[in-house]
Structure formats: structure tokens, C-alpha cells
Amino acid sequence: MTLLAVERIKLFTTRSPWWCMLLALFLTIGLTAVIAANWNNAPMPVLGAVYTHTFGLYVIMVMAALAVTTEYRFGTIKATFLAVPDRVSPLIAKAVVVALLAGLVGEAVGFGSWAASWLLADDNSQLALTTANDWRHVAGVGLVYAAGAVLALGVGALVRQTAGAVSIVLVFALVLESVVGLIPNIGDDIQKWMPFTVASKFIFGDPDASGMPDGAGPPVVGELSPWGSFGYFAAISLAVFIISLVVVKKRDA
């Protein structure tokens, strides 16, 4: 497991991961705090506390993409491949380290946002984590971040350029997935299978009815159960990452 230590050293001896992690925490918990402080006509539901997690997800995916594209930018990927010529094992080690870190940040985001809501909301009677679904809404953020990080890492390894990888990830998640819904007739059917849409069903799906007015909360679409949704998102992330491994192995470094 020396390679895990190598990737850990690489990640933590540069500054961008620290900034990305801080930004992810600040954006999500900060925004949630503002939302919670202004939530005053009804008890705040658990879903309200994690609504902002997507902002952090994008930042964490940028961090994951950077973890590999900066290696291409500065040539350290070649130094890595000289040190470990099989190429696949260092990339897997990188994925493990980045996914673990993203998962930890995700848990901090989930529970941090939840705690901020608990402290700031006028009525926090509905915020207690009593059911499995409540726990999934909050703790699930870590899993989505981890899977999203693996996806972004795969895109980064395929594209090799920071600008390209970051644009692909962000344009896909922020623009393409919503624009697809505008296609007549088939748009909705395509949209509900788009990875980030499905991933949000894992966080937001099947909330406990108590305290939720009908139709309230973020829109949730998808054919799969919440856990099925996560499986689908994780499978896509893993598929992209495995494709990137095959390409990196074959390509001239």
C-alpha cells in the first residue's frame, strides 16, 4: 500500500486540494446556514439541510479532476509512470485516496449542514435523524462525493487538461442534464437517466412524509430506488474510470 502513501503525499503537498475542500465546506454549510436562519414558517425538514450539497459536489469534482490533470500539466505523471511502469496501480491508488477524501468532505458537508440547520432553524423539531431515510439524506452526501470524485478523476485522466476536464464535468452536470429535459417527447425519459439527476435522487428521494407538505422539497425524478440510484451513479463513475485506465495504459505517456 505504498502507492496510497505516495498519492497522499502528492495530494497534500500542493495547495489546490486544500482550497477546494475549504471551498466545498464553506459553500455548502454557509449557504445552508443562511437558508436555516431564514426558515421560519414551518419546521425545517432534513432535506432542507442537505439541499446545498450539489455545490460542494461540483467543487470536489474539480478537485478530483485537478488531482490528475495537474500531473499531466507539470509532467509528474511521467515521473510517476517511470517509477511505477504498470500505470494502472498508481491511478487506482489515486482514485482510492481522492475518493476517501471526497467521502470525508461529503460527510463533513452533510453533517455540518445538518448541524448548522439544527442550530439556526426556528423550528428544528423535524431535523432529528430518526429513520434510515433521514440518515441517507445526510450521510449519503459522502457517498455521492466519493463516486463523483472517481468520475471526475476518470474524465481528467482521459482529457489530460484541467480546462477541458473541468468544463466537461461542469457543463455536463450543470447545463446538459437540464437542457436535455427540453427535448420534446423523449427529453424527460432521457433526463431521468442522467447520472447527476439520478444521484440527487439518492440524496433527496423517498423522504419521510411527516412534516413534509405535499409536493414540497426539491424535485426528484428517476425510475430507481434511492439506493438503486446510487448504484447507477457509482457504476457510471466506475465505468468512466475503468475506460480511462484502459486508455492511459495504451496511450503514449
Add this chain to the structure above:
Amino acid sequence: MIEATGLTKHYGATKAVEDLSFTVSPGRVTGFLGPNGAGKSTTMRMILGLDRPTSGTVLIDGKNYLDLHRPLDRVGALLDAKWVHPNRSARAHLQWLARSNGIPDRRVDEVLDLVGLTRVAKRRAGGFSLGMSQRLGIAGTLLGDPDVLLFDEPVNGLDPEGILWIRQFMHRLADEGRTVFVSSHLLSEMAQTAQDLIVIGRGRLIAQTSTRQFIEDAAEDTVKVRSPQLDRLRELLAEHGRVSESATDAALVVHGVEASAIGELAARHGITLHELSPQLGSLEEAFMQLTKESVEYHAHD
């Protein structure tokens, strides 16, 4: 020991390296000489498994680089001193490299000391001068105390002091019995650094010989000939040696034929000579002469 056999690399229609075979022996500094774009870096990347040869093989001590376990113990390579994250400290850079091959941390301090960077070990590598970056790169190659070392254009852009340091360092490495393979596009540099030379142009082998032999072959036996019957003379001389056009005036430059022999040949065939002068060309001229065809051809491609 590095052995290349029929090494070939094509990028689409571009033939970067074409059927290149050579050996690099231990205990000597072997120069890898060729003009820019001749395929030196591509060849080095193929030796190190970064690029896949289109065909042919290259072995290091009988093994493919890709099959080496913990390769830093066997091979140290510096292809580009800028392959360092600018915000990482010199020490952290060496640390992750060392860790990847199970090399203890104490070795990091040893090699930093060896190249004289101990004082700046904690500074970010992005702020290093080119000379310091080269030293850091060399420190990286020495981590695993390898028997085979490769350097791609290590003195490019260095000041004279840095050049001297690297030159002496390489000699020391070779004297310790290691295989040292160093590329350059400057013959004058190689003449002072390398004992053996592998010369390539346009991806093909031009010569593999000792540096002394190469310089003798290249610099001697050039004779400049002017004559009103130049075309006739060219045909006759081509049977005995290599003939090329003079770059400066209407004359022939003859390689490998003594001036006296040319004179006798001309006399036998009744050719008037206006000039018959042995040339003591500079090394660079000789090198350029030798690789001229390949460079020219490349430029017209």
C-alpha cells in the same frame, strides 16, 4: 547496458525513429547525438516505456522497462527537469518518488546532499533556477542508486558552471561502473562529456563509435576541390569516397580520400584542378555535414 534492436516509432505518417539499433555499455558515458527533432527524446521515452515502439525492442540489462519491479533501483532517468509540481517542495517531490519504490526517507536527504540542495530542500520547486531544477532532477535519478542512468539534454540552458558540474558528475557515475546515456544536439558538448557516441539523424542511426574515432573520421580526410570539370570529377570521386557540394562556393568536398589520391586521379583522367586543399573543419561543421542530409530532408517534408 541498453540494447535497442530495430526500434521504430511512427506518429501517423511521421517517422520519428526508424529501425534504430545500438548498444550502450556500462562504465562509460555514451552520448546520444543528433540535431533537434532527430528522434532522441522519442528514443529515450521508448527505452523507458513511456512511448510504445511501433516495432522493435529495447532492453535494459536484458529486460523491458515495463517489466521492471521498482525500476528506480535499476534505472534513473531525467528527461525533463521541469517534471515537478511547482508548489511542491524539493524534498516532498523526492519523498513521493522514493516512497513509490520503497526507498527509505533517509535516502532523500542523502541525494539532496549529493547534489547540494540540502539548504533549499523545503523551498517550492517552482521557484528554482534551471540549474537547481536540473540538480533536483538528478537527485531524483540517484534515489535508487541505479546502474543505468539516462539524461535528455541535461546541459540545455545551463550556465558554464552548471555544465561543468553535470559533466563531472556524469564522469563520476560512469567511473563507478554505471551505464550513462546522455543526449545532446551539441557535438562540442559531447566531445567533452562522452566517451562513446551514438549519432542519429532523422530517426536513423548515422554512427555508433567512440567519440575520438567519430571526431577523427568526421574532421579528417576532407578535401576541397575546385575544377572546371566538376561534374566529371564528381563521378570519378564518388567511386572512391563520399562527395558533397561545398556550401559556400562551386566546389566539391570529398570525404575519405587523401588529397594526393585526388590529384593523381585527376591527372590520370586529364582533369584540371584549380584548388586541392585538405580541410581541417571544425567539429560542428563535421557534425552538420554528417547530419545535413537528414535535417534538410526533414525540413522539406
